[in-house]
Amino acid sequence: MATAHAHDEHDHSHDHHHGPDKGIMRWIKTTNHKDLGTLYLCFSFTMFFIGGLMSLVIRAELFQPGLQFVDPEFFNSMTTLHALVMIFGGVMPGFVGLANWMVPMMIGAGDLALPRVNNWGFWILPFAFALLLSTLFMEGGAPAGGWTMYPPLVLQTGNAFPLLIFAIHLMGISSITGAINVVVTILNMRTPGMTLLKMPLFVWTWLITAYLLIATMPVLAGAVTMLLTDKYFDTSFFTASGGGDPVMFQHIFWFFGHPEVYILILPAFGIVSTIIPTFARKQLFGYDSMVYATASIGFLSFIVWAHHMFTVGMPLAGELFFMFSTMLIAVPTGVKVFNWVATMWKGSMTFETPMLFALAFVFLFTVGGFSGLMLAITPVDFQYHDTYFVVAHFHYVLVPGAVFSILAAVYYWVPKWTGVMYSEFWGKVHFWLSAIFINVTFFPQHFLGLAGMQRRVPDYNVMFSDFNMLSTVGAFVFMAAQFIFIGNMLYCMFGKRGQVPNRVWEGAQGLEWTVPSPAPYHTFEDPPFLTDSETTVHWDEADETLTGVRR
Amino acid sequence: MFKSGLAARAAAGVTAALISGAAWAEEARSQYNLPVGATEISREVYWLHNFVLIIMCVIAVLVFGAMFYSIIAHRRSKHPKPADFHESTTVEIIWTIIPFFVLIGLAIPAAGTLIRMEDTRDAELTVKVTGFQWGWKYEYVGHDYEFVSMLAADSNKARQLDSGIDPRSVPNYLWEVTNPLVLPVGQKVRFLITAQDVIHAWWVFDLAVKKDAIPGYINEAWTKIDAPGTFRGVCAELCGRDHGFMPIVVKALPETEFKTWLAQKKGVDVASLGKAPPVAEATPVATTTSTAPAPTEAVAAAVEVAAATPVAAAPAKALTKDELMASGKKVYGTQCAACHQLTGLGMPPNFPSLVGSKIATGPAAAHIAHTLKGKGLMPPFASLSDLDIAGALSYQRNSWGNKASVVQPSEVAAARK
Numbered sequence: 001m002a003t004a005h006a007h008d009e010h011d012h013s014h015d016h017h018h019g020p021d022k023g024i025m026r027w028i029k030t031t032n033h034k035d036l037g038t039l040y041l042c043f044s045f046t047m048f049f050i051g052g053l054m055s056l057v058i059r060a061e062l063f064q065p066g067l068q069f070v071d072p073e074f075f076n077s078m079t080t081l082h083a084l085v086m087i088f089g090g091v092m093p094g095f096v097g098l099a100n101w102m103v104p105m106m107i108g109a110g111d112l113a114l115p116r117v118n119n120w121g122f123w124i125l126p127f128a129f130a131l132l133l134s135t136l137f138m139e140g141g142a143p144a145g146g147w148t149m150y151p152p153l154v155l156q157t158g159n160a161f162p163l164l165i166f167a168i169h170l171m172g173i174s175s176i177t178g179a180i181n182v183v184v185t186i187l188n189m190r191t192p193g194m195t196l197l198k199m200p201l202f203v204w205t206w207l208i209t210a211y212l213l214i215a216t217m218p219v220l221a222g223a224v225t226m227l228l229t230d231k232y233f234d235t236s237f238f239t240a241s242g243g244g245d246p247v248m249f250q251h252i253f254w255f256f257g258h259p260e261v262y263i264l265i266l267p268a269f270g271i272v273s274t275i276i277p278t279f280a281r282k283q284l285f286g287y288d289s290m291v292y293a294t295a296s297i298g299f300l301s302f303i304v305w306a307h308h309m310f311t312v313g314m315p316l317a318g319e320l321f322f323m324f325s326t327m328l329i330a331v332p333t334g335v336k337v338f339n340w341v342a343t344m345w346k347g348s349m350t351f352e353t354p355m356l357f358a359l360a361f362v363f364l365f366t367v368g369g370f371s372g373l374m375l376a377i378t379p380v381d382f383q384y385h386d387t388y389f390v391v392a393h394f395h396y397v398l399v400p401g402a403v404f405s406i407l408a409a410v411y412y413w414v415p416k417w418t419g420v421m422y423s424e425f426w427g428k429v430h431f432w433l434s435a436i437f438i439n440v441t442f443f444p445q446h447f448l449g450l451a452g453m454q455r456r457v458p459d460y461n462v463m464f465s466d467f468n469m470l471s472t473v474g475a476f477v478f479m480a481a482q483f484i485f486i487g488n489m490l491y492c493m494f495g496k497r498g499q500v501p502n503r504v505w506e507g508a509q510g511l512e513w514t515v516p517s518p519a520p521y522h523t524f525e526d527p528p529f530l531t532d533s534e535t536t537v538h539w540d541e542a543d544e545t546l547t548g549v550r551r
Numbered sequence: 552m553f554k555s556g557l558a559a560r561a562a563a564g565v566t567a568a569l570i571s572g573a574a575w576a577e578e579a580r581s582q583y584n585l586p587v588g589a590t591e592i593s594r595e596v597y598w599l600h601n602f603v604l605i606i607m608c609v610i611a612v613l614v615f616g617a618m619f620y621s622i623i624a625h626r627r628s629k630h631p632k633p634a635d636f637h638e639s640t641t642v643e644i645i646w647t648i649i650p651f652f653v654l655i656g657l658a659i660p661a662a663g664t665l666i667r668m669e670d671t672r673d674a675e676l677t678v679k680v681t682g683f684q685w686g687w688k689y690e691y692v693g694h695d696y697e698f699v700s701m702l703a704a705d706s707n708k709a710r711q712l713d714s715g716i717d718p719r720s721v722p723n724y725l726w727e728v729t730n731p732l733v734l735p736v737g738q739k740v741r742f743l744i745t746a747q748d749v750i751h752a753w754w755v756f757d758l759a760v761k762k763d764a765i766p767g768y769i770n771e772a773w774t775k776i777d778a779p780g781t782f783r784g785v786c787a788e789l790c791g792r793d794h795g796f797m798p799i800v801v802k803a804l805p806e807t808e809f810k811t812w813l814a815q816k817k818g819v820d821v822a823s824l825g826k827a828p829p830v831a832e833a834t835p836v837a838t839t840t841s842t843a844p845a846p847t848e849a850v851a852a853a854v855e856v857a858a859a860t861p862v863a864a865a866p867a868k869a870l871t872k873d874e875l876m877a878s879g880k881k882v883y884g885t886q887c888a889a890c891h892q893l894t895g896l897g898m899p900p901n902f903p904s905l906v907g908s909k910i911a912t913g914p915a916a917a918h919i920a921h922t923l924k925g926k927g928l929m930p931p932f933a934s935l936s937d938l939d940i941a942g943a944l945s946y947q948r949n950s951w952g953n954k955a956s957v958v959q960p961s962e963v964a965a966a967r968k
Contacts, residue, residue: 240767283637313770346634457795
C-alpha cells in the first residue's frame with residue numbers, strides 16, 4: 001500500500017497527464033475509453049473473421065447438392081456458432097467499441113463514467129468466447145440446436161451444453177456493464193450546454209440501445225438458466241412431460257430476441273445519421289423526428305416478439321395483434337429513411353468511402369426492411385417462415401445493415417483515432433467488392449426461400465442448385481474483400497502520423513473534431529462549453545472552430 | 552455470362568410466375584416465387600404475397616428513385632452550394648401518415664386470409680401428424696389406421712457424406728418418402744399436429760400449410776385440395792442432425808379412390824393380424840420379400856389402388872438367417888440408419904452405438920421390447936411389421952462383429968401380446 005501510494009505521488013509530481021503503460025499490461029490494465037474502444041474493435045473484427053470462416057464452411061457445403069465436406073451435425077454446429085459469434089462477438093462488441101471511442105468525445109466527457117467496469121466488461125468477452133469456441137473440440141460436438149436454443153432440441157446438446165449457457169451468461173454480463181456505463185455517462189457527463197436534444201444522433205441511438213440491453217439481457221440470462229436447470233436439476237420449465245411448456249421458452253427468448261434485433265441496428269442508424277450530413281454538407285433533416293422515431297422503434301420492439309413464432313399455433317387474436325404491431329414498425333423506420341434521403345436532397349455530396357458505405361446501408365437496409373414488412377403479414381409468413389427468404393431478410397439488415405455501418409464508422413473516424421488517413425483508393429475497392437458480392441451472396445436466397453428451400457439444412461433438392469452455387473461464390477469473394485479492409489486498417493495503425501487536420505472531413509460537425517488527430521490519450525479533461533442554441537453542435541465556418549469555446 | 556444468364560432467367564421466372572399463375576403441377580414449380588398451390592387458401596396466400604411484393608416494389612422505386620436522383624443531381628460537382636433547410640413539420644407529418652394508410656391497405660386483406668386459414672371447423676377427415684427425429688407418423692383419426700413416413704431409400708443413400716451418388720440422378724432428391732400421406736380431394740381435412748421428441752414443423756408448400764409440431768401441444772391446421780396430384784414438403788423447424796432429411800409427400804386422390812384405398816389398407820392389416828388390434832402397415836418398402844417390388848415401385852403401388860400389392864403377411868414358418876439378414880439390411884437402412892448410422896456406430900451421446908452394445912448383443916426379448924416401445928429419444932417402432940422388426944434386429948445382432956441369436960417374426964408377434 002505504502003509503496004503504491006508513494007509511486008502514485010511520484011507519478012503525479014512528474015506528469016499529471018501520464019500516458020499509457022508500456023507493453024501488454026497497458027491493454028490488460030487499461031481503463032481508458034480509447035484503449036478499450038480499440039480492444040473492443042479488434043476483438044470484434046477477430047470474431048467477424050472467425051464467424052466468417054464458419055459461414056464459409058456453411059457455404060462450401062451448400063455449393064452443390066449432396067454432402068461433400070461435413071456431417072449434418074457439424075453443419076448445424078456451424079450455423080449455431082456462426083450466429084452466436086457474429087451477433088454477440090462481432091456486431092455487439094463492434095458497436096460497444098465505437099461507443100467507447102466516440103460517446104465521451106461526442107459529449108465532451110473525459111472518459112466513460114465507470115472506467116474500471118469498462119475494463120471488466122471487455123475482458124469478460126475473450127473468456128466467454130473461449131468457452132463457447134472450445135466446445136468445437138468436445139465430445140458430442142459444439143451446440144447444434146440453433147442460436148435460438150429452442151428446447152427440447154437444445155437439451156440434446158452433449159458436454160458443450162453448460163459451456164454454451166455460461167458463455168451466454170458472460171456475454172450478457174459484459175453487455176449489461178457496457179450498457180450501464182453508456183447510460184450513466186450520457187446522462188451525467190454531457191458538457192454544460194449540451195441538452196438531450198442537442199446530443200449527436202449516435203449518442204441518442206446508443207442511449208436507447210443501452211436501455212434495450214439493460215431491459216432484455218437479464219431476460220435471456222433467465223431463459224438460459226432455466227434451460228440449465230431443466231437439463232441438470234430435474235426442473236421442467238420447458239419439458240412437456242414434466243408439465244412444462246416448450247413454447248414458453250420461445251416467448252421468453254424472443255422477448256429478448258426482438259429488442260436484440262434493434263440493439264444490432266439502432267447504433268447503425270446513429271452512425272448513418274452522422275455520416276450522411278457530413279458528406280452532403282448539410283444538416284441532418286428532421287433531427288427531432290429522428291430521435292422520436294428511434295424511441296418509437298425502441299418501444300415497439302418490446303411488443304412484437306411473437307412475429308418470430310407465428311407458426312407455433314397462437315390464438316387468432318394473438319396472431320392479429322402481433323401482425324399489426326409489427327407492421328407499425330414500418331412507420332418510424334420509414335421516417336428515418338425519408339429523413340436520410342431528405343438530408344441528401346439539395347446537398348453537395350461527395351462520395352468518400354464512409355459515405356459510400358452509408359449510402360449502401362440506406363439502400364440495402366431498406367431492401368431488408370421491405371422483406372421484413374412482407375414477413376410481418378402473418379398468412380404469407382406461414383410460407384416464408386424458416387425458409388431462406390428469412391435468411392436473406394435478416395442478412396440484408398445485418399450485413400449491409402449493421403456491418404456496413406460499422407465499416408462506415410471505422411473509415412469515418414479512423415483518421416481521428418490514429419492520425420493516419422486510410423487509402424481512399426483501397427477503401428473504394430473494398431466498398432465496391434463488398435457491396436456487389438454481398439448482393440450476389442444474399443439476393444438469390446430470396447428466390448431460394450420463396451421456391452421452398454428451408455433454413456438450417458446442409459443439403460437440398462437439385463432445383464436449388466444454381467442459386468446456392470451463386471450464393472457461395474458471392475460469400476467467398478465478399479470474405480476475400482475484407483482483407484483489403486484489414487490491410488487498410490493496419491496501414492492506419494502503423495503508418496506515419498500527424499498528417500491529418502483536427503477536422504478530418506470538411507462537412508463534419510461535433511466535438512470530436514475539435515481535438516487533434518490522433519486524439520490524445522486524454523481528451524476533454526476540462527469540459528468544452530457550448531453557447532450554441534441550434535439543435536445540434538454546429539460548426540462555425542468563420543473561425544473553423546465549434547460554436548462553443550473552451551471555458 | 553453466368554450471372555447475366557441467371558438474372559435473365561430470374562426476371563423471366565418472376566414475370567412468368569406473376570402473369571400465368573395457373574398451373575400448380577410439380578413440373579411447373581417456380582424457382583423464383585411462391586407456388587400458386589393447390590388450394591383456395593394457397594392461391595389467396597400467393598395473391599397476397601404478390602400484392603405486398605408489388606406495393607413494396609412501387610415504394611422502392613419512389614424512395615430509391617429520389618435517393619439516386621439526389622445522388623446524381625446533388626453531387627458536389629453539379630451542386631456546389633448545399634441548401635440549408637433541415638426540417639419541415641408538414642412534410643414529416645405527411646410521410647408519417649401516408650405509410651399508415653398503406654399499412655391499413657395491406658392489413659385488411661391479410662387479416663381476412665388469416666381468419667380463414669385459422670378456421671378449422673367442419674372438417675370431414677382428421678389426420679393426426681406426429682413428428683419425430685426424423686420422420687412423420689400419420690394417423691387417420693377414427694379409422695384405426697396409421698403409418699410412418701421417412702426419407703425414401705434412394706435419397707437416403709445418395710445423401711450420405713461422400714456417397715458418390717449424384718443427387719441429380721435421384722428422382723425428387725430429398726423430396727421422396729417411404730409412404731406418402733394419402734388424402735381425398737375436395738374434402739376439408741383437419742390436421743392435428745404434434746411431436747414426440749423435439750419441435751418439428753409440418754410444411755407442404757402447395758397447400759400453404761406450415762405448423763409447428765411441438766411435444767405436449769396439439770396444433771390444428773386444415774386444407775382442402777382442389778384436384779388430384781402429388782404435393783411435397785419438408786420439416787421447417789430445426790430438429791437435429793437430420794432436419795433436412797424428413798420430407799413430406801401428400802398424394803391427393805379422388806374421394807372414392809381414397810375410400811377404397813383406406814379400406815384396403817385397413818383390410819389388409821386386419822387380415823394379416825387376425826384378431827389383434829389393427830396395427831399400422833408401416834412400410835411397404837420394408838415388408839417386401841425378395842419377390843416384392845423395389846422400394847419406389849412399392850411407394851407408387853401403395854397409392855395406386857387398382858394395383859394394390861398383396862402385402863406379405865408375417866410368415867408362420869421360421870426364416871433362415873440369410874433371409875432375415877437380407878431383408879433386415881434393407882429395413883435397417885430405411886428405419887434405423889438415420890440415427891444409428893449404416894456403420895452401426897450411432898452418434899453418441901444421443902444415438903448410441905449398436906456395435907457390441909448390451910441391447911443388440913443381449914437377450915432377444917429385451918431387444919424386441921426396446922424396439923416396440925422405444926426409449927428416450929428413440930421412437931417406438933411397433934408400427935413396423937413383425938417381419939421387418941425381426942429382420943432389422945437379426946441384422947443388428949449379426950453385423951459389425953456382433954454375434955447373437957437371430958430374431959424370428961413369431962418372437963416379435965409373441966412380444967406384441
